[in-house]
Amino acid sequence: MSINAMPDLGPLWLSLTLAGVTSLILLFLGTPLAWWLSGTSSRFKPAIEAVTALPLVLPPTVLGFYFLIALGPASPIGSFWVRITGEALTFSFSGLVIASVFYSLPFMVQPLQNAFESVGRAPLEAAATLRAGPIDSFFSVAAPLARRGFITGTVLSFAHTIGEFGVVLMVGGNIPGKTRVISIAIYEHVETLNYEAAHILSAGLIVFSFIVLLFVYGSRRWNPIYVR
Amino acid sequence: MSASDQQRLSLRVRLAYPGFTLDVDKDIQLAGVTGLFGPSGGGKSTLLRIIAGLERRAAGQVNFGDEVWQSDTSFMPSYRRPVGYVFQDTRLFPHLTVQGNLQFALARRANDLGVAFDEAVSSMDLQPLLHRHVDALSGGERQRVAIARTLLTNPRLLLLDEPMAALDVGRKREILPYIEALQKRFGIPAIYVSHAVNEMARLADNVIVLEGGRITAFGPAADILNREDMQLSASPFDAVTVMEVRVVEHMRALHLTRVDHQGQFITVPMMAGTTEGETARLLVRAGDVVIATEEPRGLSVRNMLIGNLLSISPLQNSAFATVSVDVGGAVIKAQLTHQAVTELGLVTGSRVIALIKAASFDRNL
Numbered sequence: 001m002s003i004n005a006m007p008d009l010g011p012l013w014l015s016l017t018l019a020g021v022t023s024l025i026l027l028f029l030g031t032p033l034a035w036w037l038s039g040t041s042s043r044f045k046p047a048i049e050a051v052t053a054l055p056l057v058l059p060p061t062v063l064g065f066y067f068l069i070a071l072g073p074a075s076p077i078g079s080f081w082v083r084i085t086g087e088a089l090t091f092s093f094s095g096l097v098i099a100s101v102f103y104s105l106p107f108m109v110q111p112l113q114n115a116f117e118s119v120g121r122a123p124l125e126a127a128a129t130l131r132a133g134p135i136d137s138f139f140s141v142a143a144p145l146a147r148r149g150f151i152t153g154t155v156l157s158f159a160h161t162i163g164e165f166g167v168v169l170m171v172g173g174n175i176p177g178k179t180r181v182i183s184i185a186i187y188e189h190v191e192t193l194n195y196e197a198a199h200i201l202s203a204g205l206i207v208f209s210f211i212v213l214l215f216v217y218g219s220r221r222w223n224p225i226y227v228r
Numbered sequence: 229m230s231a232s233d234q235q236r237l238s239l240r241v242r243l244a245y246p247g248f249t250l251d252v253d254k255d256i257q258l259a260g261v262t263g264l265f266g267p268s269g270g271g272k273s274t275l276l277r278i279i280a281g282l283e284r285r286a287a288g289q290v291n292f293g294d295e296v297w298q299s300d301t302s303f304m305p306s307y308r309r310p311v312g313y314v315f316q317d318t319r320l321f322p323h324l325t326v327q328g329n330l331q332f333a334l335a336r337r338a339n340d341l342g343v344a345f346d347e348a349v350s351s352m353d354l355q356p357l358l359h360r361h362v363d364a365l366s367g368g369e370r371q372r373v374a375i376a377r378t379l380l381t382n383p384r385l386l387l388l389d390e391p392m393a394a395l396d397v398g399r400k401r402e403i404l405p406y407i408e409a410l411q412k413r414f415g416i417p418a419i420y421v422s423h424a425v426n427e428m429a430r431l432a433d434n435v436i437v438l439e440g441g442r443i444t445a446f447g448p449a450a451d452i453l454n455r456e457d458m459q460l461s462a463s464p465f466d467a468v469t470v471m472e473v474r475v476v477e478h479m480r481a482l483h484l485t486r487v488d489h490q491g492q493f494i495t496v497p498m499m500a501g502t503t504e505g506e507t508a509r510l511l512v513r514a515g516d517v518v519i520a521t522e523e524p525r526g527l528s529v530r531n532m533l534i535g536n537l538l539s540i541s542p543l544q545n546s547a548f549a550t551v552s553v554d555v556g557g558a559v560i561k562a563q564l565t566h567q568a569v570t571e572l573g574l575v576t577g578s579r580v581i582a583l584i585k586a587a588s589f590d591r592n593l
Contacts, residue, residue, distance in 0.1 A: 126313075
């Protein structure tokens with residue numbers, strides 16, 4: 001293999017950073033949303049669930065298109081961002097994070113919601129009769145019992161963000177060091193017929209994704225939690 | 229404010245489900261163990277959950293002493309009410325060990341007064357189990373852990389929701405003495421839910437009867453449980469008598485206990501867990517009571533209670549009649565054949581002797 005076939009690893013680090021930041025934000029946003037969805041009988045629940053699941057069914061270009069408009073400097077959000085930071089949201093790393101959070105939302109919320117639902121009301125009622133308030137009960141009972149949901153949700157959000165392409169391309173473009181993530185880099189290597197570099201990155205991504213999924217499915221064997 | 233006022237539980241609550249309405253308006257003076265008795269689906273657990281604050285949809289008023297737990301304008305959440313709730317399904321936390329479950333309660337109680345950790349552990353014999361995972365416990369062990377965990381919250385009112393219903397007979401026998409000893413050891417007023425007459429007879433001092441979402445009776449356990457309409461067993465052939473007795477002496481060498489029943493003495497298998505002088509209840513099946521018109525001789529039965537025949541009620545389409553005998557003001561039921569009633573010439577007012585084998589006083593469940 002020639003030296004110039006070795007691809008630049010910058011896009012890999014950018015993808016990992018984007019996925020890490022996105023997963024972390026999703027952990028903070030998705031947890032209360034999943035918790036609320038698991039316990040509510042509100043008539044808005046189906047609508048919120050549907051919105052949360054939208055990224056699963058829509059082509060990434062649809063989301064990317066609207067994010068491009070919503071985050072653009074002409075939009076209220078985009079112009080507000082320009083005013084406080086001096087930079088545009090579109091074609092920036094921050095814009096990618098916002099789009100990725102929405103795009104990966106179902107991958108965090110659904111496993112968490114399922115986990116909270118299978119924990120059920122019973123252990124929380126027991127915690128309440130043992131003088132644990134709602135926040136205490138959440139952290140000391142619901143969260144530990146739903147820990148598989150947290151692991152699955154975080155890992156899937158991370159992996160899904162690594163793998164996104166359409167939304168990133170629409171919102172972020174292809175700016176090295178800012179928005180050129182691994183999937184974009186592969187696309188460009190193929191476009192420029194640099195198949196060797198494309199192979200290295202693509203095969204690397206396949207191995208990475210396999211290891212992640214192996215970890216998720218394998219984790220079912222650790223410390224089984226029996227929920228009665 | 230006297231201590232007795234503080235143990236008054238005032239309930240004026242209503243909760244409607246499709247096809248079922250719980251509607252209770254009652255002041256209950258809590259003393260010892262109050263049994264909440266009635267058929268399945270009568271609302272017993274629902275009422276207990278309302279008292280504990282687990283049913284937010286319930287409307288009305290709940291007062292404990294001078295504390296308002298719930299009114300039209302306020303609702304004290306479960307975690308602020310000084311109740312200890314023992315669930316039928318134990319609800320131990322599976323991510324914690326036995327010790328972890330106990331410490332969960334200990335760490336959250338308002339102050340360090342009250343039931344000590346070691347005391348709760350020893351009262352339920354949990355020392356050998358402390359480091360076990362809760363999934364590795366038997367049903368009876370799980371329930372003992374759940375009771376100890378509840379005690380560690382320092383409850384001022386214990387709510388026990390059919391704690392033995394999910395256990396088989398062997399496990400019930402294993403855990404019953406622990407539940408029975410709770411009252412003596414910790415003296416916390418308790419409400420005990422069950423649909424089993426024998427559990428009620430053994431554990432409850434007073435009984436509330438809840439049927440179809442309403443309280444239909446309230447009074448001393450023996451009075452309530454001896455009413456024929458209160459014996460929820462499927463058939464009149466299962467009729468029982470709850471005898472209120474005073475423990476006179478334990479004859480340890482013979483494994484017997486002598487008790488006083490309305491001034492007449494009988495001997496029963498050792499009543500472990502009772503002390504001399506205290507009042508206890510014994511359960512005897514009508515089918516285990518023999519009626520004689522004169523004192524028999526050469527008979528192994530030692531317990532003879534002299535009384536007057538109160539009534540004879542034939543059981544429809546059967547060989548039997550239920551005969552009630554007044555023994556010093558208390559009623560004992562016996563099941564005899566019509567043939568025996570006729571041949572002995574039994575009529576209302578006859579002087580009779582009720583014979584009860586010691587072995588019939590089965591205090592096990």
